[in-house]
Amino acid sequence: MQRTDPEGRGPVRYGPPAPEPGLPVLxxxxxxxxAAAARPxxxxxxxxxxxxxxxxxxxxxxxxxxxxxxxxxxxxxxxxxxxxxxxxxxxxxxxxxxxxxxxxxxxxxxxxxxxxxxxxxxxxxxxxxxxxxxxxxxxxxxxxxxxxxxxxxxxxxxxxxxxxxxxxxxxxxxxxxxxxxxxxxxxxxxxxxxxxxxxxxxxxxxxxxxxxxxxxxxxxxxxxxxxxxxxxxxxxxxxxxxxxxxxxxxxxxxxxxxxxxxxxxxxxEPGPVVTRSEQAAGLYGAVTTAMHHAVLVSGAVARPPQAGRHLYADLGPLRAPLARLGVTDSMELEEYLSDRLGSPAPGGHRFGDELGELRVRLAAGPLLGADPEQRHASLTSPAPLELPHVSRALSILGTAFDELR
Missing domain, CATH: 3.40.640.10 (Type I PLP-dependent aspartate aminotransferase-like (Major domain))
Structure with missing residues (x-):
């Protein structure tokens, strides 16, 4: 029985940092x-x-x-x-x-x-x-x-x-x-x-x-x-x-x-905490659904997102065009997409998938804005996908995947 193999997958400390959600502190x-900072x-x-x-x-x-x-x-x-x-x-x-x-x-x-x-x-x-x-x-x-x-x-x-x-x-x-x-x-x-x-x-x-x-x-x-x-x-x-x-x-x-x-x-769970939790879940749901659409249009596959703030994509159907770019495993895919998107895109090998599988986790957090004002606007907007900074970030993601078709 083959055990989880640490070799060839990159030491934990060299893995790409997880993108923070970036939303304002409640x-x-x-x-x-x-109030508790001075308690002895x-x-x-x-x-x-x-x-x-x-x-x-x-x-x-x-x-x-x-x-x-x-x-x-x-x-x-x-x-x-x-x-x-x-x-x-x-x-x-x-x-x-x-x-x-x-x-x-x-x-x-x-x-x-x-x-x-x-x-x-x-x-x-x-x-x-x-x-x-x-x-x-x-x-x-x-x-x-x-x-x-x-x-x-x-x-x-x-x-x-x-x-x-x-x-x-x-x-x-x-x-x-x-x-x-x-x-x-x-x-x-x-x-x-x-x-x-x-x-x-x-x-x-x-x-x-x-x-x-x-x-x-x-x-x-x-x-x-x-x-x-x-x-x-x-x-x-x-x-x-x-x-x-x-x-x-x-x-x-x-x-x-x-x-x-x-x-x-x-x-x-007082009212403000519940409201923030619901707002954040709705925002991430809208953004990850848009990300999912972009991935499917390119010919890659992903399960529809239901929770959290990530999308797990399988680029196996795009193996041939990726190979022409020098991308043949998930470690190379991680490096390519992290560079292309400008934010960490850890490969599936970090989540226990085989190195040869072309899988990657994409985070919604970096698409919400580059500063606290933009991220607050994303959180409170009734139509966050129409905000210029979110729309632009989704366009960059879509273009990066379209190039692989």
Whole structure:
């Protein structure tokens, strides 16, 4: 069974930086941060009572009743996922593709990581039959599959997995003795929330699923790192939470007090936070839909975006014209499109796809404007695609893809 291979894919530190969303900081969050800046006592490891209670309320409003002693917070998703993987046993199963920051956490811990294909209709959740086959092959070769990472609202593919697929994948994982970490960072960024059904794996398998959420997905600025996790309400869940707290303490992955104050406010979801979240989701939905159209017109393919602020494109149908430009794999495609578009366009090899596949993730953030005024205009406009700076950016994207036809 072939494991995830780090060779030839570029060291993590040399990967292209992720484009920031660039939207203005919500004034209410900035005020909460400023008000807490002078507090002399910092947050304890795992988060203070106010932050954890706010997280409980957030999850309870989404059908996941929680207690404060089932929750931890950390200074960003990377250290939190690192601690979660360390607190679980066994080899790690990942969907292909998956977020670029997942696999490095397993590698740092020396855990074997295996990518499992996703179905045609969505990313983020492995095909149940492929998962069963992968687990059995790994075991036959002496491996010890113990943990499945998945994301119902997915980055990089911007898709939302149908509930029936989520159920089948979770049932397959549990039947094989795997525990599950469900990354639900993007669940509040649905482009058409009234038309899209999102069900958490924790609703289906409450005793086997730990939920992870990076608040930068839909509630907080990306530059204010904070993430939260919800453990199963079981004896085993409590033991894994205790182990996770030990690791976060050793890492010093404590949420800064001003950031914790803003995060607690964001998780309480007052009116301004909800309005901003809805505005941002609508804006990214409009822009990524336009990007999707440009990609399809060129002859490339991509799943229709449903959540988040990215588009995952497959330029395999354009292999011949790309080859004439010297582009034959996703690393060369990353370099070509990043240069052509003037913003990072990480290749699919960074998300677990094979290097020979011509896949790339495109970000909507750089299309929203070059300065705070333009980005604020994009956020508040009833017709953002008609703004000159957005229209111009989409035109550049469309031209770059048209040149490949």
């Amino acid at each position: 004034p209410e969050l900035a005020e909460a941060t400023a 006592v910092g947050e304890p490891p795992g988060g203070g009572p106010e932050l954890r209670e706010a997280a409980c309320g957030y999850w309870s409003r989404r059908g996941l009743r929680s207690r404060s002693d089932e929750v931890v917070a950390a200074s960003g998703p990377q250290p939190l996922l690192f601690a979660l993987i360390a607190a679980h046993r066994g080899d790690v199963m990942l969907p292909r593709p998956c977020p670029a920051w997942w696999t490095p956490q397993a590698r740092l811990l020396g855990r074997p990581a295996y990518h499992v294909p996703t179905p045609a209709e969505c990313g983020g959740v492995p095909d149940p039959y492929a998962l069963l086959e992968t687990v059995r092959r790994v075991r036959a070769e002496g491996g010890d599959p113990g943990l499945l990472l998945l994301s119902v609202a997915d980055d990089p593919t911007a898709t939302v997995a149908p509930p029936e697929l989520v159920r089948e994948a979770c049932e397959a994982a549990v039947a094989e003795g795997l525990l599950i970490i469900s990354d639900e960072t993007w669940r509040d960024t649905l482009h058409r929330p009234h038309e899209t059904v999102l069900v958490s794996p924790a609703e289906m398998c409450p005793g086997e699923v730990t939920v992870l959420s990076d608040l930068a997905g839909g509630l907080m600025p990306a530059s204010w790192p904070v993430a939260v996790a919800r453990f199963p309400p079981t004896e085993q869940g409590a033991a894994r939470r205790a182990r996770t707290l030990d690791i976060l303490t050793a890492l010093g992955a404590v949420v800064a007090e001003p950031v914790a104050a803003a995060a607690a406010l964001a998780l309480d």
